[in-house]
Amino acid sequence: MLTNKLRNLFLSAVCVLASAAVATAAPTIKVGALFAVTGPASFLGEPERNSAQMVVNQINAAGGIRRQKVELIVMDTQGDATKAVQAATRLIKEGVVAIIGPSTTGDTMAVIPLVERAKVPLISCSAGAKITEPVKPWVFKTAQNDYLAVTKIYEHLVKHKLTKVALLTVSDSFGSSGREQLKALAGRYGITLVADDTYGPKDTDMTPQLTKIRGLHAQALICWGTNPGPAIIARNARQLGLSIPLFMSHGVSSKKFIDLAGSASEGIILPSGRVLVADLLPKNDKQKKALLAFVKEYQKNFKAEGDHFGGHAWDAMMLLKGAIERGGASRPAIRAQLEKTRNFAGIGGIFNYSPTDHSGLTKDAFVLVKVKGGDWTLVK
Amino acid sequence: MGTERNVLLKYLLFSAAVLVAPIFFSGGYLLNVLVFVGINTMLALALNLLLGYAGQISLGQAAFFGLGSYISGVATANYGMNPWTALVLAAVVVGVIAFTIGFPILKLKGHYLAMSTLGFGIIIYILFNETIDLTGGPSGLSGIPYFSVGEFQFDSDLKNYFLIWGFALLMILFSVNLVNSRIGRALRAIHDSEVAARVMGVNARLLKVQIFALSAVFSSIAGSLYAHTMTFISPASFGFNFSVELLTMVVIGGLGTVYGSFLGAALLTLLPEFLRTLQDYDIVFYGLLLVLMTMFMPGGLVRIPSLVLPFLAKFKVRRQGNA
Secondary structure (H helix, E strand, C coil), rough: HHHHHHHHHHHHHHHHHHHHHHHHHHEEEEEEEEEEECCCCCHHHHHHHHHHHHHHHHHHCCEEEEECCCEEEEEEECCCHHHHHHHHHHHHHHHEEEEEECCCCCHHHHHHHHHHHHHHCCEECCCCCCHHHCCCCCEEECCHHHHHHHHHHHHHHCCCCCCCCEEEECCHHHHHHHHHHHHHHHHHHCCCCEEEEEECCCCCCCCHHHHHCCCCCCCEEEECCCCCCCHHHHHHHHHHHCCCCEEHHHHHHCCHHHHHHHHHHHHCEECCHHHHHHCCCCCCCHHHHHHHHHHHHHHHHCCCCCCCCHHHHHHHHHHHHHHHHHHCCCCCHHHHHHHCCCCEEECEECCCCEEEEECCCCCHHHHHEHHHHHHHHEEC | HHHHHHHHHHHHHHHHHHHHHHHHHHHCCCCHHHCCCHHHHHHHHHHHHHHCCCCCCCCEEEEEHHHHHHHHHHHHHCCCHHHHHHHHHHHHHHHHHHHHHHHHCCCHHHHHHHHHHHHHHHHHHHHHHHHHHHHHHHHCCEECCEEEEEEEEEEHHHHHHHHHHHHHHHHHHHHHHCCCCCCHHHHHHHHCCCHHHHHHCCCHHHHHHHHHHHHHHHHHHHHHHHHHCEECHHHHCCHHHHHHHHHHHHHHHHCHHEEEEEEEHHHHHHHHHHHHHHHHHHHHHHHHHHHHHHHHHHCHHHHHHHHHHHHHHHHHHHHHHCC
16 A cells, blocks of 8 residues: 555656646747637637647657747637737736737737836737837837728829729728728828728628619729628629629638629729739749748648738748747847847738837738639739 | 614624635636626626616616626727726726616516616627627627736736725625615615605606616726637627626525625525536536525525524523423
């Protein structure tokens, strides 16, 4: 009886010591991730989680960063600010060196006070311009600012002398942020907004708004939303015989949109990250190599098309990897090195962070694409 | 007399447990979750007074919670008001709104009452989303200050824990007194039979509106506390889903019991944290647990002692018999 007990004690002591020894030999780098894997923003969170995990697996298969393995701790925010704050608190207490995500601007704004106070680098995957304007020392982002997309569309409109424009935006955070930028930048390009209508994220028929717009002699219609709203608008516009050119946002830049809108998507132009047209890019494009690798890996791992949402997480994880390689895995070092990132060719664009710019991208991060024959083509 | 002493003893024990809890959780992330348990306890309690005691359903509780949050948030972030003043302002405004809409709404019963409170909740939700200049719209309102007293700021989980549970304990004390008073008995009478209550001389119509307003004021205070501890709010937290979640807390915890509100709030807030280890399947277990609990514990978590104690007593008797 007693000897048995003693032996058990001895064995467990050995186990504890052994595991402690292993732990000291190769301490892992803990990286936190906050993604809206479930809930209404899961179309962002799921590819982001997949992409981040994919990068981490690649890093570990190649022996880790500076011979240290990376451990990714993913927390689901469900797109809810309260849950995001709880999850971020937990990640910080668990001693992560940095956090990537959250997926939505709302979640990001909610966790910013926390990470700023705890001094933990955060690389957000959401688009809202106010995340990095004004610059916060510990907060970076990889998703392109909305106004870069707006700029791209407006330049195209001016070039084709289409200056009377109607807006139709969705009343959620993506749409309201887009609407704000569309209105703010119109004056600079000499564009008159003849209509400024909105629709609800769950609306199933936008004929009333489009009928009104038809009577206004607009020369172009810009719609800002994420699936499925814009596809419904494309169909409704086709049914009404609305003949003016239709522009969409980068919120629908995936094959899914063409599937949903069917033949009504023909001729629609929208700004998109390069990932959508990776194989159409010229050979000298700096991002081409990274893009093709991402698309191929994603296809191999998840049997689905890698989109630019996943790309935001891929970029965040790669930027973090670069920073740790250069300066080591401590929170202040990562922050300092992230800020020194120059000419990193990722999925979303070519990143140049600086002490005054934590979003790092220019309007060249976007290309204009047009639907032709049921697929995307580059607009020259 | 004896029961009154029991009520007091129960309250003191509960308060003591709340006060010492941080010793076990300080430094961990769970303390942060316990702060939210405190907020949800207030909200569940508010709904329980209305639904559990007076028998009037509301599917718009998230709207009162949101109104409290947004009035507090907008007044402090946009107009530089003191957070404490904003809390009182929000509570008064929400109280007046609830009292005003209470008269027509509470004439309705059952499904119709549920529908109209649901409608109210949706209207307020749309209001938060569309008044972008004021509320920041769907992407939220940031820059809300913490509570502070002089130089002392409630900026850590520990400080906020005591602040929020201080309010929660006061609300529980108030509710315990209320339900054990003449008014509490009148409420239960309305719950069982409104006609009978009116025959007995209870002013049912006024009392229902009053308890509706009280419930709204409690929710508003919880909302202000939420806004000033989060320092950021967005409309997504105050949607229909949250109203349903509150309803679930009350039903799971135990209808018509003050401490049941706490148990329901604690379970529904903490459970997702413990289920995180199950990764993607957590939501399945979460749903399953709720279904099982409503099937086998219709009285709520608060009835567990009354299910377990007789069993234990029997066990004890048997053992004594053996000896």
